[in-house]
Amino acid sequence: MKTEFIATVLATAAAAAMAQTSPAADPQQTDIGRVSASGASNANPQDTPSATGVTRKEIAGGLMVDENVSKAKSSVTRDFIQKQQPSADVFQLLKYSPGANAAPSDAWGLSPGVLSVRGMDGGQMGFNFEGMPLSVASNWSVFPGQYIDTENTDVVTLNQGSADLSSPDVTATGGIVDLFLHTPSKQRGGLLTMSVGTDNAWRVFLRGETGEIGDTGLRAFGSISQIETDHFRGPGHDRKQHLSLGAVQEWGGGSRSKLALTYSKIARDVYKNPTLAQWKADGMDGASTNYDATYTAGSLSYYRMLQNPWENLLLSVPTDLRVNDKLTLNVTPYLFYGFGGSGSAGTLNESSVGFGNTVQAVDLNGNGTTTDTGVTYYNPIIEKNLRTGITVKGNYQLDNHALVAGVWMQRSRDQLYRPYSLMNDDGTPVDVDGSSSLIRTASGQVVNQWNQDTHDSFYSAFLGDTISLMDDSLNIDVGVKKMWLERVGKNRVPSDVTRTEAQNDPLLPTAAIRYKFDDVNSVFASVARGVRILPAGALYPRYSASTGAVTTRANPDQASEKSTAFELGYRYQGPLVSLSTSAFHYAFENRQISAQVCDPGCVSSPIDGGKQRAFGLDFEAGLRPFMNFRPYASLELLKTRIESDIPVSGDYLATSGKQAVRAPKVQAALAVDYDNGSFFGNLGWKYVGRQYATFMNDQEIAAYTTLDIGLGYRFTLPPSSGLTKPELRLNVMNATDRHYLSGVNSVTTNAVATTAINGKTIAASQPSYLVANPVSAMLTFAVGF
Numbered sequence: 049m050k051t052e053f054i055a056t057v058l059a060t061a062a063a064a065a066m067a068q069t070s071p072a073a074d075p076q077q078t079d080i081g082r083v084s085a086s087g088a089s090n091a092n093p094q095d096t097p098s099a100t101g102v103t104r105k106e107i108a109g110g111l112m113v114d115e116n117v118s119k120a121k122s123s124v125t126r127d128f129i130q131k132q133q134p135s136a137d138v139f140q141l142l143k144y145s146p147g148a149n150a151a152p153s154d155a156w157g158l159s160p161g162v163l164s165v166r167g168m169d170g171g172q173m174g175f176n177f178e179g180m181p182l183s184v185a186s187n188w189s190v191f192p193g194q195y196i197d198t199e200n201t202d203v204v205t206l207n208q209g210s211a212d213l214s215s216p217d218v219t220a221t222g223g224i225v226d227l228f229l230h231t232p233s234k235q236r237g238g239l240l241t242m243s244v245g246t247d248n249a250w251r252v253f254l255r256g257e258t259g260e261i262g263d264t265g266l267r268a269f270g271s272i273s274q275i276e277t278d279h280f281r282g283p284g285h286d287r288k289q290h291l292s293l294g295a296v297q298e299w300g301g302g303s304r305s306k307l308a309l310t311y312s313k314i315a316r317d318v319y320k321n322p323t324l325a326q327w328k329a330d331g332m333d334g335a336s337t338n339y340d341a342t343y344t345a346g347s348l349s350y351y352r353m354l355q356n357p358w359e360n361l362l363l364s365v366p367t368d369l370r371v372n373d374k375l376t377l378n379v380t381p382y383l384f385y386g387f388g389g390s391g392s393a394g395t396l397n398e399s400s401v402g403f404g405n406t407v408q409a410v411d412l413n414g415n416g417t418t419t420d421t422g423v424t425y426y427n428p429i430i431e432k433n434l435r436t437g438i439t440v441k442g443n444y445q446l447d448n449h450a451l452v453a454g455v456w457m458q459r460s461r462d463q464l465y466r467p468y469s470l471m472n473d474d475g476t477p478v479d480v481d482g483s484s485s486l487i488r489t490a491s492g493q494v495v496n497q498w499n500q501d502t503h504d505s506f507y508s509a510f511l512g513d514t515i516s517l518m519d520d521s522l523n524i525d526v527g528v529k530k531m532w533l534e535r536v537g538k539n540r541v542p543s544d545v546t547r548t549e550a551q552n553d554p555l556l557p558t559a560a561i562r563y564k565f566d567d568v569n570s571v572f573a574s575v576a577r578g579v580r581i582l583p584a585g586a587l588y589p590r591y592s593a594s595t596g597a598v599t600t601r602a603n604p605d606q607a608s609e610k611s612t613a614f615e616l617g618y619r620y621q622g623p624l625v626s627l628s629t630s631a632f633h634y635a636f637e638n639r640q641i642s643a644q645v646c647d648p649g650c651v652s653s654p655i656d657g658g659k660q661r662a663f664g665l666d667f668e669a670g671l672r673p674f675m676n677f678r679p680y681a682s683l684e685l686l687k688t689r690i691e692s693d694i695p696v697s698g699d700y701l702a703t704s705g706k707q708a709v710r711a712p713k714v715q716a717a718l719a720v721d722y723d724n725g726s727f728f729g730n731l732g733w734k735y736v737g738r739q740y741a742t743f744m745n746d747q748e749i750a751a752y753t754t755l756d757i758g759l760g761y762r763f764t765l766p767p768s769s770g771l772t773k774p775e776l777r778l779n780v781m782n783a784t785d786r787h788y789l790s791g792v793n794s795v796t797t798n799a800v801a802t803t804a805i806n807g808k809t810i811a812a813s814q815p816s817y818l819v820a821n822p823v824s825a826m827l828t829f830a831v832g833f
Contacts, residue, residue: 321817325814332822681716
């Protein structure tokens with residue numbers, strides 16, 4: 049497959065290059081104005097020194113733009129993105145932004161890491177692609193490497209505080225991340241990148257651009273990519289194939305439609321996330337830190353039992369219609385499809401196999417009997433999610449009022465199930481997808497340990513007004529969103545609970561103010577309410593695989609998480625320096641924290657963290673190009689406090705006064721970019737303070753610093769070559785080769801056996817952690833045509 053894919057890529061590149069009648073200019077620059085109120089207008093393609101679209105003009109080397117919205121917001125643009133290692137995922141691209149604690153799990157963005165912002169994890173945030181939500185419906189988790197290639201990533205924005213009125217999210221108590229697919233160039237051409245790296249990594253990317261097609265107003269692009277790599281620790285190999293299609297249709301008069309489609313197919317082995325004791329005992333390459341490379345009969349830790357196949361399709365068609373000088377409409381229909389599984393295995397006696405709340409005698413090894421003992425079987429967690437939705441928004445200018453109103457509608461079906469299926473004698477599953485070779489009862493039913501079928505109906509209506517006063521020096525924003533959220537759970541295994549429902553109809557007001565003292569100085573303040581509804585797992589009971597006994601009860605009435613966020617900020621946007629600082633305060637009710645139980649396949653479930661507060665200060669500053677240098681700095685100071693004793697096993701842990709998990713008190717970053725048009729280089733340094741992994745604050749990981757380095761050179765070729773602006777780039781991640789735990793993979797209530805308030809002993813439960821990659825390097829050649 050590797051040879052065929054490379055051959056296809058190179059053949060396509062050659063055909064595209066031969067089809068050129070003249071060398072094409074570089075791709076059109078990003079229209080940041082769609083996501084950043086300050087906007088960075090499309091640059092002249094001839095001004096870009098690189099085939100990848102780097103302009104050398106963005107503030108801080110692309111780590112900052114001049115925002116003028118009335119709340120904290122940070123954006124990362126192509127001047128930074130296109131100089132990183134080309135398989136970087138969204139979390140890695142945001143690693144220097146204030147408040148963003150991006151914990152890597154590998155260097156190449158194939159194994160999902162963890163992102164927390166201002167002490168709130170990714171499951172409490174909204175992630176959107178061209179206006180469509182991305183979070184997995186079953187547990188609100190996010191897989192950042194599945195959505196978009198870096199070459200096609202024009203801009204990533206991070207709203208550290210609250211969601212916009214029109215954001216299609218039901219999880220965004222902790223902010224919003226927006227992704228946008230490459231806008232097709234008005235010039236015909238393309239881009240080819242080829243990379244090789246440590247751990248036998250290789251990657252190929254090819255994009256072709258149609259340019260303007262006659263006078264139709266239509267232009268489009270298509271791209272393909274593939275990456276493969278061995279694991280940097282333990283056994284394993286990962287592969288991702290990716291396809292993107294984009295098109296823009298200009299309708300005239302300022303109206304246009306954009307089609308954005310991506311498809312990913314991923315086959316990866318998983319890294320083991322060790323406990324702190326395992327890490328301290330064995331380090332990066334130890335036996336207890338990694339899964340087994342060879343199969344031993346009866347073992348459940350053989351790495352090929354734990355494969356993680358996945359595919360997803362994203363399709364969004366945002367359309368802007370300018371009705372007249374005062375009225376514009378935006379209509380964004382979308383579709384999301386995801387299917388895949390998390391592999392795991394178990395051992396049971398065939399006479400006692402849990403099927404929901406029943407026990408069955410079944411043939412687990414396919415030998416025709418149901419009396420064998422200690423039989424190993426394959427037991428993956430499989431998810432299929434299909435969602436369709438649409439956002440319709442209107443903007444109307446009435447004197448000094450900019451009115452906005454609209455609706456959002458989404459229907460979704462999420463199937464999460466855990467079938468029993470056959471294993472081979474060598475410890476591998478007969479079907480890694482868990483779709484065939486399934487174990488059945490005597491009557492022919494497929495045996496699932498659990499099988500949840502969730503149907504969601506989400507609706508919202510929103511209304512807002514921006515009032516401009518004092519010659520637009522003073523802007524006042526007010527708005528309100530009403531949501532109607534219904535989840536219906538259909539339990540597809542034998543159970544006393546066959547159907548559950550959960551409904552939540554929150555009202556979310558927001559208000560903000562911005563005042564500009566002059567062209568460079570401004571202040572802002574905002575207050576907003578947020579909500580995060582329970583993940584689908586709360587609708588269902590879970591059962592023992594051997595006895596059918598209930599292990600987790602359904603809790604559809606558990607309250608949704610609510611937040612109130614306050615921000616006060618200042619911006620300076622001068623001719624040489626831009627800076628932004630904001631003070632913030634959050635108050636949470638029923639805070640949900642994702643925790644995992646692994647056997648060794650992992651399932652996330654919420655822990656009710658009760659009330660919690662957070663206070664902090666964010667700061668970022670960047671220099672405009674000065675003698676080809678563009679430095680950047682960011683800082684966050686954070687203080688959190690849990691204000692509730694958490695209920696556990698019929699008692700309460702004394703967590704009041706403790707600090708939140710995944711919430712380092714200090715984070716800081718320094719980066720500098722140098723680019724003279726031919727030679728370019730960058731350094732990035734990040735410090736992350738210690739962070740707790742339990743609500744009782746009885747286990748933590750140490751603070752750490754990392755250093756990443758990039759170096760490159762752009763060559764000049766004669767126009768007759770048909771190729772433009774080739775470059776050679778070396779990226780080195782974790783250049784000091786620090787071996788460290790980068791983040792908390794799963795949190796628990798207490799890592800040490802603890803006496804609860806009413807005297808009950810709460811047994812210890814160990815958190816698991818992400819292990820960061822050692823020094824890793826990737827060499828990339830990129831060329832336009």
